[in-house]
Structure formats: C-alpha cells, structure tokens
Amino acid sequence: MIKEVRDIIKDKKLVIGMILVPLIIFPAMGGIINVSTQSAQSASSYSTFAVMNLDGGNYSAFAISYFTAIPNDTVARIAPQPVVSAMQAAQAEGLTQLVVIPPGFSDAIAQRKQATIDTYTTVGGFGVAQAAGAGRLSAVVGSFGTWLTDYYLQTSAPGLNSSVVTSPLALNESSFLNGALISASPSDVTSAGLSQSFALPIASMVVIIFAMQIAATATAIEKEQKTLETLLTLPVSRFQILASKLLGSTVIAAIGAITSVIGFTYYYHELLGSGAAVAVNLAPPLGYYIMMGVLMFLTLAMATALSIVISLFVSDVRGAQAIIGYFSFPIILPSLLVILGDFNLMPLTLKAGLLAIPFSYLGIFSVTGLFGNYFYAALGVAYLTAWIVVSLYIASRIFNSERVLTSGFSLRRRKKQAGTEG
DSSP states (O other), X not given: OHHHHHHHHTOHHHIIIIIIHHHHHHHHHHHHHHHHHHHHHHHTSOOEEEEEEOOOSHHHHHHHHHHHHSTTOEEEEEOSOOHHHHHHHHHHTTOOEEEEEOTTHHHHHHTTOOOOOEEEXXXXXXXXXXXXXXXXXXXXXXXXXXXXXHHHHHHHOTTSOHHHHHOOOOOOOOEEETTEEXXXXXXXXXXXXXXXXXHHHHHHHHHHHHHHHHHHHHHHHHHHTXXXXXXXTSSSOHHHHHHHHHXXXXXXXXXXXXXXXXXXXXXXXXXXXXXHHHSSOOOOOHHHHHHXXXXXXXXXXXXXXXXXXXXXTOSSHHHHHHHHHTTHHHHHHHHHHHHHSOGGXXXXXXXXXXXXXXXXXXHHHHHHGGGTOOHHHHHHHHHHXXXXXXXXXXHHHHHTSTHHHHOOOOHHHHHHHHHHHO
C-alpha cells in the first residue's frame, strides 16, 4: 500500500489536481467573489458622467444642479453638439456615460407632462462592476424624477407629506430558515445561500475527474510497461495486490476530502467578507462539514475504485484516459443542474435520474444540507458504499482471472489498424 501511495504521489498532476486544487480553488473563488462584490459596491457608490443640455430652460438647470449636488458624483458639462461627437468628447475626458437633456424638457415639466432624459453608455465589459456602474447612472437620473414628484405635490398641496404619497406602504421582510428567524428578505437569503453552495459542486467535479484519471492511469501504466505481469509473479496473493492499490487510492481520496473541506472552509470565510453575505450569515453547523467530508471521501473512493476497474480493460494510458473522459458528462451535468435549478422543485423523473448518478449526491447535499435536510446525504452514503462494494467485487473477479492480463483496449492498436487498412 505504501508503494502504491508513493507511486501515485510521484505524479505531479495528482498533487496539483487532488491536493493543491481544493486548497487553492476554494479560497480563490471566495476571494474573486469578495473582490467582485466590493468592485460592484464601489461602482454603485459614485457616478462620473457628462451632461449635455439641449433645452436651456429653468428645469433643465434644476436637473443639472441636482446631479452635481449628489455626494460622490462628478458631473462634466459638454457643449451642445451631435450626440456622437458629444460622446467622443466625453470619452476624451475619460468618461463613458453621457446624460442628454433634450429640447422641450422644461416645457414638458411646466405643463405637468412626462419629460424625457436620454442616457448613453459606452459598454466596455460585461463584469459585475460595469453592470453596477450602469445601474448607478439609472438610479441617479431616476432620483430626479422622485424629486419632481415631491415638487409637484408640494406646489399643489403644501400641507401634504410627499413621502407618504409616493411610498404609502413600508415593507419589512424577514425569513425563517431551519426554524430560526433571520432579519433579511427571502431574496437576500437566497442570494447568500446560492453564493455559498455553488462553489462546492464546481470544485468537486474538478477534483473527481483528476482522481479518476490518476487512478486509471496508474494501473494502465503497469499494463503498458508490462510491470503488472512481473508483479503478479511475486509470492503475494492477487487479492493483496488489488487491496494495496485500492487502499493507496483510498488514502489519496481521504487526503483529497480533507483538503476539499479545508478549502471550502476558507471559501466560506472569504464569502462572509463580501457585502452580499455579511447581512445574512448562513453559517453551517459542524455536522454539515462532517457529512460533506464523508460524502467527498466516499465519492473519491468510488471514483478511484471505478477507475481501477475500467483500467483493467485497457492496455495503455491513452485508452484509460479516453474512457475516463467519457465520465466527464455524468460528473459535470449533475453539478450544473444543482447550481442552476432547485432540486426540491425538480420533476420526480429528473430527481430520480440525478439520484441514480453517484456523482450527484455531493452537489445535492451542498444545497439541501443548508436547510437541515440530511436525508439525501444518508442516501448518498448508502448508495456510494454500494457502488464501492460492487466495484471492488468486479475488480477482484477480474484480478483473480487471466483477464487482468489478456483484456485490453488500446488506441494505438486501433490507429495502427486504421493505418494498415488505409
């Protein structure tokens, strides 16, 4: 077993894929979310734009004075000119947004008609900060409309409270989660939970794919280099050889599970540093982390055991990697479905299909476990254990027969045959 562990660890791809990736990718994802959230908050806290007044009336002057009086906002005035050249002049000053007050703006307000303000924005990216900056300008211009509403009410009915008329109802939203009262709206709780739970399925599928490739490649190398035949001639039972390979892979799986839990813990703490999650603290209990580690370990153990079984049917490394590549779809698909959809609201047939895929349970629990639902976690433990037992049984039957040496799928052989036929 020690030999197998040493042989596996010698592969740098394993150390990077199963051990370092969880310790790096989780904190990195949390840091990226934190930085993007802070960038969005920073972009939405101030505005810098140009204003071109084509009206010349009193109310257009009020509008410009209103914009320049907003704290943290910087307004640059552009002389009247065509919109395209005005936008180019704004860009020359480092501004990407232009507000145009069209002719007739003051007359429309004086006649208590709906007035119009045009905005132009140069789109330079599709990031969160760019979207927040564009939304900030809309909010600034829209706030002047709120000022006009107050102005209309004050001039028509001086004793009337304009804020009560414009906002007659105050909504105080709270949520219950696992029986606990949270002073936050359901949308805030949902957003915080989504940010917290989507990283685990993504990072897990990367670790699982790496684990399967390494486990399958380790056995395929022995068959390709004919060292497996020498190993089988030693005075050691074939069951001990198989058990050593499986135990060595299990040790690596345990290390991968531990590093994944540690990395996810760092991700969670980084996430709490972002403004989106500070108000809604969805700190999972200790049992959540323990069950997550158990499911991660069983998933990796099942994946490596299954990879060893598959590698017994190939004769070279390329064949092993090609077959393992086919498992990317059943690994990636459940993670995407769990992230994009609500498992509890899925149709029964889709639920059954996901539960039939052993790689699904880690992603399902990452969401349902936050609500105190451990049923699918217990079901996953039993189901993954059954997969491990069946994989071990199949591997032992193959190892105790001559198929371990005679069976083999080779891409090289097929390429040679194709070249001969050509």
